[in-house]
Amino acid sequence: MxxxxxxxxxxxxxxxxxxxxxxxxxxxxxxFRDDLFHPFGDARACAGSDLRLPHAIEAGGAPLPADASDIHYLTRNGSVEVTFLSHRMSDYLHRAGVLPEGEDLFDQKHGTKYGDGEDEIALPDGLCGASLRGPAWEYGSTAANGTRVDVVDERSTLYHDAFRRPARAVVTFTS
Structure with missing residues (x-):
């Protein structure tokens, strides 16, 4: 027994x-799930990224706004796409040289409408994170360092001369 x-x-x-x-x-x-499921162990990096970005991301020579949150990026063949939320979009556009100081935010000399209405606007292929919400405005510029910088920002639905608070942006540039 x-x-x-x-x-x-x-x-x-x-x-x-x-x-x-x-x-x-x-x-x-x-x-350790972030290290296992995100490229480079960086929770901000989207699947398919081929280059890790530093903690302080700079686009066109200007760091993202200090209050930037919900940051995601995709790096592919020297091109970088970053999406984030911020209350300080106009300040960022001026610091990045995308919009000259003293110019209206939505002057057609510096940008164009990007999506009408309040519909969701899909992020570029491969870029992860929340979609943009319309209406939006697109800026394009060449920074002082020669880098092409394109920015799409969410506009306010209440005030036609302001961004949403906070506004989601998608910034595209070359590294």
Whole structure:
């Protein structure tokens, strides 16, 4: 009888060991999920990115606004697309040299309508994150360092001379 009892304990111990290993493996996967499922271990990087961007992303020689949140990027063949939310879009456009100081935000000399109405506007192929909401405005410029910078910003639906608060932007440039 004692020989049968010893045989039953081996499978129970083995079962407990398997459960413990599975729990530790699951906890480790959960703990390091950003490193496992995002390129370069950077939660901001979208699948397919071929270059890791530094923590402080600069587009056209100007860092993203200090309050930028929900940041995602896609790097492909030297081209960079970044999407983020910010309350400081006009300041960013001036610092990046996309919009000259003193100019109206929505002057057709510096940009054009990009989507009408309040519909969602899809992000560029491969760029992850939340979609833009219309209406939007697109700016294009060449920065002082020679980099082409294109910016699409969400406009306010209430005030025709302002951005949403916060506004989502998509910035495209070359690295």
């Amino acid at each position: 004692s020989a049968g009892a010893g045989r039953r304990r081996v499978p129970v111990r083995l079962g407990i060991g398997v459960v413990v290993l599975a729990a530790v493996g699951g906890a480790g996967t959960w703990l």
